[in-house]
Every structure is written in structure tokens, then in C-alpha cells.
Amino acid sequence: MKVIVTGGAGFIGSALIRYLIKNTDCTVLNLDKLTYAGNTDNLKEIDDSPRYQFVQCDICDEVKVREIFSTFEPDTIMHLAAESHVDRSIDAPLEFVRTNVLGTANLLHCALNYYQQLPEEKKAIFRFQHISTDEVYGSLGKEGFFKETTPYDPKSPYSASKASSDHMVRAWGHTFKLPVLLSNCSNNYGPYHFPEKLIPLIILNALDGKPLPIYGKGDNVRDWLFVEDHARALWQINRNGKPGETYNIGGNSERTNLEVVESCCKILDELVPKAESYSKQITFVADRPGHDQRYAIDASKLKRELNWEPLTRFEDGLRATVKWYLDNDWWWRPIREKNYAGERLGKGGK
Numbered sequence: 006m007k008v009i010v011t012g013g014a015g016f017i018g019s020a021l022i023r024y025l026i027k028n029t030d031c032t033v034l035n036l037d038k039l040t041y042a043g044n045t046d047n048l049k050e051i052d053d054s055p056r057y058q059f060v061q062c063d064i065c066d067e068v069k070v071r072e073i074f075s076t077f078e079p080d081t082i083m084h085l086a087a088e089s090h091v092d093r094s095i096d097a098p099l100e101f102v103r104t105n106v107l108g109t110a111n112l113l114h115c116a117l118n119y120y121q122q123l124p125e126e127k128k129a130i131f132r133f134q135h136i137s138t139d140e141v142y143g144s145l146g147k148e149g150f151f152k153e154t155t156p157y158d159p160k161s162p163y164s165a166s167k168a169s170s171d172h173m174v175r176a177w178g179h180t181f182k183l184p185v186l187l188s189n190c191s192n193n194y195g196p197y198h199f200p201e202k203l204i205p206l207i208i209l210n211a212l213d214g215k216p217l218p219i220y221g222k223g224d225n226v227r228d229w230l231f232v233e234d235h236a237r238a239l240w241q242i243n244r245n246g247k248p249g250e251t252y253n254i255g256g257n258s259e260r261t262n263l264e265v266v267e268s269c270c271k272i273l274d275e276l277v278p279k280a281e282s283y284s285k286q287i288t289f290v291a292d293r294p295g296h297d298q299r300y301a302i303d304a305s306k307l308k309r310e311l312n313w314e315p316l317t318r319f320e321d322g323l324r325a326t327v328k329w330y331l332d333n334d335w336w337w338r339p340i341r342e343k344n345y346a347g348e349r350l351g352k353g354g355k
Contacts, residue, residue, distance in 0.1 A: 006029070006030075006031045006032070006080045006081065006130075007031070007032045007034070007077060007078060007079050007080045007081075008025060008031045008032070008033045008034070008079060008080065008081050008082075008083060009033075009034045009036055009073070009074075009077065009079040009081070009082050009083070010022055010025075010033060010034070010035055010036070010083045010085065011036045011037070011064055011082070011083070011084045011085055011086035011112065012036075012037055012043070012084075012085035012086030012087060013033070013035030013036065013037050013048070013059075013085070014035060014037040014039060014043035014044055014045050014047055014048065014059075015037070015042055015043055015044075015047075015085065015086070015089075015199075016042070016047070016193065016195075016197055016198050016199060016202075016232065017085055017136070017193055017232055017235060017236070018035070018037070018085040018086070019044075019047035019048050019197055020195065020197070020232040020233060020235070020236045021083065021085065021235075021236040021239055021240070022035055022048060022051065022057065023048065023050065023051055023236070024233065024236035024237060024240065025236075025240065026051040026054050026056060026057055027051065028240075029240070030056070031056065032056045032057075033056060033057050033058070034058050034059075034060060034073070034077050034079070035048070035057070035058070035059045035060070036060055036062050036064070036070075036073060036086070037059070037060075037061065037062070037086065038061065038062065038063045038064070038086070039061055040088075041344055041345070042089075042090075042199045042201075044197070044199075044336075044340070045059065046336055047197045060073060063108070064086050064104070064108035064109070064111060064112050065103065065104070065107055065108045065111050066111075067111050067114070067115060070111065070112065070115045071115050071118065071119075074115055074116070074119040075119070079119075079131075080127070080130055080131060080132075081130075081131060081132045081133075081134065081243055082112070082116055082132070082133045082134065083134045083136065083239065083243060084109065084112055084133065084134060084135050084136060085136045086104070086108065087104060087105050087108075087167065087170075088100055088101045088104045088105055088163070088166070089138075089163065090163070090201055090202070090350070091140075091161045091163045091164070091293065092201070092293065092350035093163075093201075093350055094161055094162035094163035094166070095161065095162065095293070095294055095295075095350075096350060098162035098166075101162050101163055101166040102162075102166055102169075104166075105163075105166035105167055105169065105170050106166050106169045106170055106173070109135070109170035109173050109174065110170075110173050112133075113133065113173060113174065113177045113183065116133050116183065117177060117181050117183050120133075120183055120184075128184075131184060132184050132185070132186055132243055132246075132248065133174070133177075133178075133183055133184065133185045133186070134185070134186040134187075134188075134239070134242065134243050134246075135170065135171065135174040135185065135186070135187050135188075136188055136190070136239060137167050137170065137171050137187060137188065137189045137190075138164065138167050138189055138190060139151050139189050139190060139191050139228070139253070139255070139300050139302055140159065140160075140161065140163065140164035140167065140297065140300065141157050141159050141164050141167050141168040141171060141189060142155045142156075142157060142158060142159075142189070142300075143157070143158030143159060143160055143164075143297065144158075144160060144297035144298045144299060144300070145298070145299040145300060145301055146298070146299065147299070149301070150301045150302060150303035151189070151253060151300065151301060151302050151303060152253065152303045152306075153189075153250075153251045153252065153253055153306055157171075160295050160297055161295055161297075171187060171189075174187055175187070175249075178248070178249050179249075184248035184249075185248060185249060186242055186243065186246045186248060186249075186250065186252075187250070187251040187252070188238070188239065188242055188251065188252045188253070188254050189251065189252075189253050189254070189302075190230055190235055190238075190253075190254040190255070190302075191227065191228035191229065191230045191254070191255045191256055191300060191301075191302045192227040192228065192229050192230065192256075192300070193229075193230050193231075193232045193235055194229055194230070194231065194232065194322065194323070194326055195231050195232035195233060195322065195325075195326050195329075196232075196325075196326060196329040196330075196333070197336065198232070198326075199340070199345070200337060200340055200341060200345055200347065201345050201350065203262065203265065203266075204265065204269065204323070204326060205326075205330060205337070206218075206347060207265075207266050207269045207270075208269055208273070208326075208327055208330045209330065209337060209341060209347065210286070210347050211269065211270065211273050211283040211286060212273075212277070212330075212331075213341075213347075214286070215286070215347060216286055216287075216288035217266055217270070217283070217284075217286045217287045217288060218288055218289075218290045218349065219262055219263055219266055219287060219288070219289050219290065220262065220289075220290060220291075220292045220293050220296060221289070221291075221292035221293075221296065222263075222289065223261060223262045223263030223266070223289065224261050224262070224263065224298075225261065225262050225296060225297070225298055225299065226259055226260065226261050226262075226298070226299040226300065226301070227259070227260065227262070227265075227299075227300050228255045228256055228257070228258060228259050228300055228301050228302050229256045229258040229259075229260060229265070229319050229322075229323075230254060230255060230256030230258070230315060231256060231315065231317035231319075231322035233317070234256065234315040234316055234317050235254060237313070237316075238252075238254045238307065238313050239254075241307075241311050241312075241313050242307075242311065245311050246310075246311065247310075252304075252306060252307045252310075252311070253302050253303060253304050253306065253307065254302065254304055254307060254313075255301070255302025255303070255304040255315070256302075256315045256317075256319065257304070257314075257315060258315075258318075258319035259299075259301055260319065265323075266284075266287060267284060267287075268320070268323055269283075269323065269327060270282060270283040270284040270286075270287070271284075272323065272324055272327045273327060276327065276328065276331060277331065290349070
């Protein structure tokens with residue numbers, strides 16, 4: 006199999022590529038623009054593999070994308086390239102529209118042109134797989150779960166842009182018969198997570214003696230999915246999912262933001278003890294505009310039809326993640342010094 010992964014220098018994309026190189030015999034082409042969150046160091050452990058190659062490319066560049074499809078001749082496209090941070094979408098929403106909506110439409114346009122020229126035996130195995138988020142479904146109350154049939158109700162510029170891209174993918178599948186697959190996942194965590202996201206931000210701020218900011222009362226709930234479990238799910242969907250279908254991917258690990266931060270502090274207290282608990286650095290700050298209250302995924306379809314379920318308990322995954330950041334300051338310290346030092350984002354649009 007020849008696989009193109011878009012956004013493969015990002016957090017989830019790089020985890021997927023590491024999984025493919027280590028656990029399959031696929032040849033992988035990583036197509037990434039290398040924005041602020043793209044980092045080729047995420048792939049340091051596999052970048053000398055003869056089955057891996059990297060091409061810097063903007064998914065909005067039709068000429069270059071067509072050229073890559075023509076020369077690499079992929080059997081499948083796994084599309085993860087996206088702007089993905091809600092706070093940044095509040096500050097600069099049009100960047101999210103450009104990449105997530107127009108970029109996805111361009112990829113679909115190029116993929117369809119490529120697919121239509123394939124011989125029938127190649128068409129039979131080709132897939133365009135779109136990786137999305139549970140945030141497209143909106144916000145839940147105290148009970149209930151997002152199912153694949155839950156109506157879309159996006160609340161942020163980020164989730165609205167991802168909802169738009171989901172609709173584009175389904176439209177290309179229905180109208181042009183492009184064999185598409187979709188998945189919507191819950192919050193990911195794990196190694197190589199860019200430090201603007203909650204868990205790495207808390208770990209690194211704690212180590213730096215900075216405040217540990219929690220929006221509002223910290224009672225917003227998310228379902229947490231270890232990124233390596235997600236990578237495994239994506240490949241299972243790619244090879245065994247039914248074209249045109251959507252699969253929700255969740256970690257069965259609902260926690261409030263405050264519980265997540267307190268858990269990080271307890272692990273740090275144990276691994277890097279100091280005079281007083283890291284929890285003393287917790288600071289409650291003004292809430293994010295339009296902050297969704299709760300996300301929770303029903304992943305029973307994925308288990309029932311494709312025999313997948315998460316293998317990593319949140320407690321184990323979080324401990325492994327904290328330990329990874331403690332052991333790998335070579336990776337995050339340059340980011341904190343040059344790209345993002347932990348400042349507050351999401352205060353208003355431009």
C-alpha cells in the first residue's frame with residue numbers, strides 16, 4: 006500500500022505515520038505545509054526509513070497536489086491536515102476557513118481527478134479518508150453521547166470549519182462516487198502534542214513555575230483518547246471501513262478539565278517533587294468565548310463493526326505522557342522558546 010498522509014508533521018498525523026512505518030509494510034508520503042504546529046522532529050524515530058518520504062506542500066496548492074498524486078500514485082489518502090485549535094480560531098477564523106474548508110475541497114477535487122483515471126483494480130482499493138472531530142456535534146448536557154447520527158451543531162469557528170469539510174467529503178462521495186471514509190474523534194493526548202493544548206500546556210507551565218490556567222470553573226467535560234489508540238483506529242477504518250460510512254472514535258475517558266489538571270499535578274508531585282504541590286499553581290481565568298460544556302463519544306459502532314476499542318486507560322496514558330515530556334525537553338524547549346511560550350489565546354477575532 007502507498008499512503009499519503011496530509012498533515013503528517015502534526016500531532017495526530019505523525020502518530021499515524023509512526024504507526025504505519027512500525028506496524029505495516031506501507032510506503033508513506035507525508036504531505037505537510039509546516040505551519041507553526043508542524044514539526045518534522047515528530048518523525049525523527051522513523052525518518053530514515055526507506056518507506057517514508059516528506060514533501061512540504063500546502064493542501065490549497067492544486068498544481069502541486071496534482072503533481073504529488075501523479076508521481077507517488079497513492080492507494081489511499083488519509084487527510085489530517087487542518088488548523089485545529091479552538092482558541093486560535095477565535096483569534097483568526099479565516100485561516101481555518103482557508104485550510105479546513107478550501108484545502109479539503111481542493112484535495113477532494115485533485116483526488117477525484119486522480120481516482121477517475123485509475124484502472125478498475127486500483128479503484129477497488131482506493132480510499133479518501135477524512136479525519137474530523139467530535140466538536141462538529143456541538144455541546145452535550147450532563148447525559149447522552151455523540152453518535153454518528155447526531156445532528157451537526159458546531160459552536161466555534163474551528164468546529165464550523167471542520168463541519169464544512171465533513172459535508173464536502175460526503176458530497177464528493179455521494180455526487181461523484183469517490184470512495185470516502187470519515188471519522189470523528191474525541192480529544193487526543195500523548196507525546197509530541199503541541200504545547201498550546203491543555204495537557205502539555207499544564208505540564209510545561211508547571212515545570213516552569215507558571216500559573217496553570219483553567220477556563221471558568223474547570224467543569225467542562227471532554228472524552229480523552231490516547232493518540233496511539235487513535236492511530237490504530239484510523240488504519241482499521243481505512244482497511245476495513247465501508248465507503249460512505251462515518252465512525253466515531255472515543256477513549257471512554259470523560260474528565261472535567263479541572264480533574265485533568267489535578268491529575269497532571271499529582272503525577273508531577275510524584276515524579277518531580279518540590280516543596281509544595283504543583284496544584285498550588287492552578288489559576289482560574291475568564292472562560293473561552295462560546296465554550297462547549299461537554300463532549301462524549303459513543304464508539305460502539307467502531308467496536309461492533311471493526312472490532313476496535315481503546316487499549317490505554319487514561320491514568321496510564323497520562324502518566325506516560327507526563328513522563329515523555331519530562332524525558333524529552335529537546336523536543337519542547339525550542340518550541341517554548343521560539344514558537345509558543347504558553348500565552349493566552351482566543352480573546353477575540355481579527
